[in-house]
Amino acid sequence: MNEQITHMAGQVTAGKMTRREFMGKAAALGVSAAMASTMFADAARAAGPKKGGDLKFGLQGGESTNSLDPATYASSVPFQNGKQFGDQLVEVAPDGSIEPRLAESVEGSADAKVWTFKLRQGVEFHNGKTMTSEDVLKTMQRHSNEDSKSGALGIMKGIESMKADGDNFQVTLTEANADLPYLMADYHLIIQPDGGMDNPGAGIGTGPYKLEVDEPGVRHLFTKNENHWNSDFGNFDSVEVVVINDATARTAALQSGQVHAINRVEPKVADLLGRAPNLTVHSTAGRGHYVFIMHCDTAPFDNNELRTALKYAINRTELVDKVLRGYGSIGNDMPINAAYPLFDSTIEQREFSIEKAAEHYKKSGHDGSPIILRVADGAFPGAVDAAALFQQTAAQAGIPLEIKREPNDGYWSEVWNVQPFCASYWGGRPVQDQMYSTAYLSTADWNDTRFKVQAFDDLLFAARAELDVEKRKGIYSQMGRMVRDEGGLICPMFNDFVEGISNQLEGWESDPTQEMMNGNVSRKMWFA
């Protein structure tokens, strides 16, 4: 039997046998379906990527109000669209290193203040123009100039000057930052002809697929760009992104084979869905986290004893089990987990403890009036349930939490970053520096916990300028402990990306940066 299977695997590898045939014959040989499926996957993987076929995504997170302008990207469908038609200078690889894209190489000066990107030559935009360093410069200017409304504006702040110099693009920073290449990997920073100054929403880039149809909130169709600079990227003839915001409709579309990949599989159906024979549910640990945030400068949360009491009063394991149904991991009241480079795994995990919560609560001298926690379902999936569980465990420690339910509509403008205690989520960033600079630096716009500690800021700047990896790791460890012990963040859990992928597709790899292999499904996977 073994010989025969090996022979069949060879056939598959040579492209002479389809999945259906293989499964049928394997079954006839008495091999279980699951086993045969694995064998087929191995054989097909050995064969390497095959070209052709029409890939269809069914994705949540698209609205009729979406634009193709990369500066406006804030949800899954626009993010995915950008990955089809565009390229950044660099990309964060699944292992957390920096991978060249439109830049062939990146070099930093010894003081990490001047960064030079050597640009790939002969790269063509979809409109036939050749990419120059001017295009790169203008793109970056559009995302960072004074009248920018870009989602990347925050990360472009530390830039003092930029210049296009022949084949090179050079960035000079006001302060040293060893992580600058990671900032340039941001998905908003797609290089556009003339920087997209004239027509930002045209959907013209250098990516492996060209825009054919743009119907916001309905579907986006892309066809293969034969002139892409890397012929390894993009194995499909066409890619269609179909907006399916309803979770049940999304799973049904995957099950009935009308789409090949769906995002945001609901944790409560993930186990059941995974039993379907024609698809696989992938759960990828990411950097996104579901949180409750307290303003460190507003009473009663300006009292660290109270903050600590609340941190001890939350049952993390229960939340991961009940809210995430196990598709996630527990958090440690800091925004960093093992998915980050330079993570210090020796920082002690904070455990659920009624006694310690009660003890700290007593020390805080809180008057016993109800502590109002604002929450909406839109804060994160299951936020209202999570708050209710939190309320129960806090009550055991004698801490009176009062849940105030807010409407989803307007939550991010009226409640988050406005009210002193509410539910929220963070998508995570590729590196620790970026996460801390975005939300924990005293002067950060999105410092949603009002964590303003000079010593912390000093450490952050020191880490940026520190090129010695071990020393940086030490600094980040210190910073993590500070946020954990003094910050306003209650981080009970990190959520996984839970995605359903058809078994017709091969080449999946876990990528913690963003969902759907960081938007690389259409570049790296192929039809078996």
Place this chain on the structure above:
Amino acid sequence: MHPIIKLVSQRLALGLLLLFGASALIFGLTEALPGDAAQAVLGQSATPEALANLREEMGLNRPALTRYFEWLGGIVQGDLGQSLTNKLDIAESIGKRLGNTLFLACAAAVVSVPLAIFLGLLAVRYRNRWPDKLISAITLTTVSIPEFLIGYVVIYYVSVKLGWFSSLAMINDSMSFGQKLNAIALPAFVLTLVVLAQMMRMTRAAILNLMQSAYIETAELKGLSNFQVIARHAFPNAISPIVNVVMLNLAYLVVGVVVVEVVFVYPGMGQYLVDSVTKRDVPVVLACGVVFAAVYIGLNMVADIVSILANPRLRHPK
């Protein structure tokens, strides 16, 4: 002037006035919602600078009244303007989506209206016997189940298990008419189930009401068959209430199907409106609102006119 032409022109003028009122109301209400388009677009990633820049670009810094009358000035000239959020031409986007919505509504209406009336007549013919009870039981059940649930059940059995029809009712210009009909089969079926009961029950009630009349007795005594009596003598006099409820349901098929659109991923007006309200895209909300109001007003007008035409006493007032 012929009384009917006079009536129609009166109604049209009144309709326009109503549309104007509706647009003012919609504008006022969207303004009253917390936040604006700039905040909604930037969401959690809003920085004060980005907000200010975006507001400036969208023209949200100007007073509300100025913006409303600018919009009104545009629409009078037939210009619906541009979406605030994605800068696409509203008339073009709405045109496509309205076309889709009407297509689905028509398909559902073509099936459901004749079916409902026929079932209503049948129920009268066999009143209080098992066919009547069966028809009522089935239609009342389907109307009582939430439409998303019917949608899910239909998707599960017909699409996932049997694989007969696609659960994604996506249609586009490159499809033939037959392909389009095939694509919308499931949502049209669900909508039919949803609107059937009311029309059927109304037909039944209106005709039963007439069955007590003397002229029906005459017709029966003439020896006409039971069904002929109902279809030829009772039905024409019951048209007025039936048309009213049919128009009401047609209006529902156009403006109220957002849930079915979401479940079947159908690119109609409903989802477009909901997205635009969420993002506070006021010009689009106004345009959608006006289109919906026009559909309602128009269909009601048709119902009134048909009632008059169907009634000789109203047709020839003394």
